[in-house]
Amino acid sequence: MTNKNGSGGKTPQIVGLIICLGVLPLLYGTTGCSSAKPNGYAESYNPSPPSLVGPTGPEGPSGPAGATGPVGATGAPGAGIAGPAGAPGPAGPIGAQGQVGLTGVQGASVAGPAGDQGPAGPAGVQGAVGARGAAGSVAVGPAGAVGPVGPVGARGIAGDTGAQGASVVGSVGPVGPTGAAGAQGIAGDTGAQGATVVGPKGPTGPAGLAGTQA
Numbered sequence: 053m054t055n056k057n058g059s060g061g062k063t064p065q066i067v068g069l070i071i072c073l074g075v076l077p078l079l080y081g082t083t084g085c086s087s088a089k090p091n092g093y094a095e096s097y098n099p100s101p102p103s104l105v106g107p108t109g110p111e112g113p114s115g116p117a118g119a120t121g122p123v124g125a126t127g128a129p130g131a132g133i134a135g136p137a138g139a140p141g142p143a144g145p146i147g148a149q150g151q152v153g154l155t156g157v158q159g160a161s162v163a164g165p166a167g168d169q170g171p172a173g174p175a176g177v178q179g180a181v182g183a184r185g186a187a188g189s190v191a192v193g194p195a196g197a198v199g200p201v202g203p204v205g206a207r208g209i210a211g212d213t214g215a216q217g218a219s220v221v222g223s224v225g226p227v228g229p230t231g232a233a234g235a236q237g238i239a240g241d242t243g244a245q246g247a248t249v250v251g252p253k254g255p256t257g258p259a260g261l262a263g264t265q266a
Contacts (some may be wrong), residue, residue: 065118065120065121067116069115069117069118070114073112073114074111076112078108099229
């Protein structure tokens, strides 16, 4: 309680000291100009041009800080009366989730010796076969150039003649219809007459029967 009251008393004194130090140069410049004017008029009676106020001079150094006043006595604590607890208010909305922090540096890991291998467990149930995937596109490249024809190989040995197979004569088929008479051809030229050949006379035949008399 003593420290709080001490700092509260120093603040107004420091602010007042700063204001006084800031006003001193202005008061000094005003009194200097007013005191210089009567001396100028006393030395010469000639009229002078109107005076112009020059720019403000540089700010002077700050004066020393004043002594801190005594701290007042702490007042008696007031009587506190606690009323009955009020009904709890409704739950507020859930706040937005904060950003995930950076992953920390991985700690040093110490691997112990490998333990004994446990017994193999039973084989699991085989899962269902997945659906057949879509067939990929087949890319056929251009046909290559035809290579040169190789040399003719040696002729092989002729094999033995095979046995003659059995011949089967089929039945005679029906006679087809007579075709239409063809056009008569052109008569050929008469051939040359052949040589006449007379043969020997033959024997006389027997006489015939006499006819009936009328």
